[in-house]
Amino acid sequence: MQGSFFRRSSAAGLPAGSGSALPALLLVGLFFIVPVVALLLRSVTDPEPGLQNYAALFGSGTYVRVFLNTFLVASVVTAVTILVAFPVAWMLAIMPPAMGSVVFGIIILSMWTNLLTRTYAWMVLLQRTGVINRALMGLGVIHEPLPLINNLAGVTIGMVYIMLPFMILPLVGTLRAIDPMTLRAAALCGASPFEAFRRILLPLSLPGIAAGGLMIFVMSLGYFVTPALLGGTSNMMLAEMITQTVQSLLNWGLGSAAAFVLLVVTMALYAIQLRLVGAKHAGGGI
Template identity: 65%
Template sequence: MVMSATTDGGQRTLRRDGSFGYVAPGLLLIVFFFVVPVLMLLMRSVLEPAPGLQNYVELLGSTTYLRVFMNTFIVAGLVTVVSVLIGYPVAWLLAIMPDRWSRLVLAIIILSMWTNLLARTYAWMVLLQRTGVINKTLLSLGIIDKPLSLVNNLVGVTIGMTYIMLPFVILPLIGVLKSIDPAILRAAALCGANKRQCFARVLLPLSLPGLAAGALMVFVMSLGYYVTPALLGGTSNMMLAELVAQFVQSLVNWGMGGAAALVLLIVTLVLYAIQLKFFNPNRAR
């Protein structure tokens, strides 16, 4: 036991110090209830209703489903861009503002994160309707003269999902920005860089890895979202996750459901692999 803690450089073998046994219970759970069922689902996509790739042909060959793919990427992309544009400045301020203020802002962020997902979505459903508070306020302020369509369309989905994703951009970025030495920026300023140059040439590049990691995470999470698009989107905003659920729950078509799930799975895993490869904070070890 004592030895194994100090010698990590030696040859690696399975079960060398018995610590593999600690992992075993969790591994059993993951294999039986995660790896196996997902593989079984994917099998069904090529076996039902008959062996072959016809499910994939139908899925990738129909304009209806292609529109769903498009929608999925549009929504995920839009949510990511908006979250980053709004999240970056907020994280920036949080990284440098006095503690007592940043603590308050952080508390608000965490409260919003921990509030029940359905409660938040329900609130947006009511807030965004044509006769909702937002439209009523804008109307009475004279900013608009007829109600905006804010829900059951792309706008509604984007607002609802950005709300959910913002913390996932802001929180990791704060740490990244805090770890940048202000002296570097002072040096840049001394060398004659103006504010814009300081930002574009120093601050942004230094925080880019953290920003990219956060953006990628938001993108991946958005791709697979089900509840919020289902409640805030319109009939023409269906996303991939909703399609999977619809195939299985309403159409009882496991073959197509499995095929759509595989598409979603592959996109997600590829992006996850990219994230692990380029942005893994642990990779140095």
């Protein structure tokens, strides 16, 4: 009873304290659950009842390649993000605050900058005649421009750029929660820095790495903007395929089926993530 904003919920015959969640529940129910369920129904009824959309999806080499490519990109992005984020989070956790706050500022600036702006910058930076290719050629590292855009390399660079803050920020929390005494004890007992890292620091930060990594994998699976702009036609990802199927081909049945597959995979991984970190901390980046 004490939960609701106006303390009226039990009078209305609702479970104690649930009343003030009603507007949110109505909004999400009517404009989120209903449309999503309607879409899923469409995947088995459009153009006619049956599973033919799913048969088309899994029976065609083109679509299977899109699935595989989506998993490949998400895996590569997740792995690279973890490897890059860990040392940075480690330093941020122990750096003097004055230095750390500069790096935090840069992370927030990059994270809050418009997504399209960041992707646009990478499109210009990575193109054949772009700054990166010219700089590398100027330094004599390469003689021919590297193909950095419209392929896996471009998507990886662009996506890792976007995902890094979502990995670094939660990891800083994980690392700060580790008691430095445990590592001091390891050193006293004769552990080399490498051993202390492998047997203490890494295992203790593993839950944070797993939770963050899973979140990034899930986010990457359904990503649309960056792969569409930095990726090539030969390695299209699922979100772009769904958009094209619905928007250009007007094939709602097939698009809905692909969306349902994406939904099932995402929700299954989300459930695992909730197990790992608990519902409370599922917010991740914010």
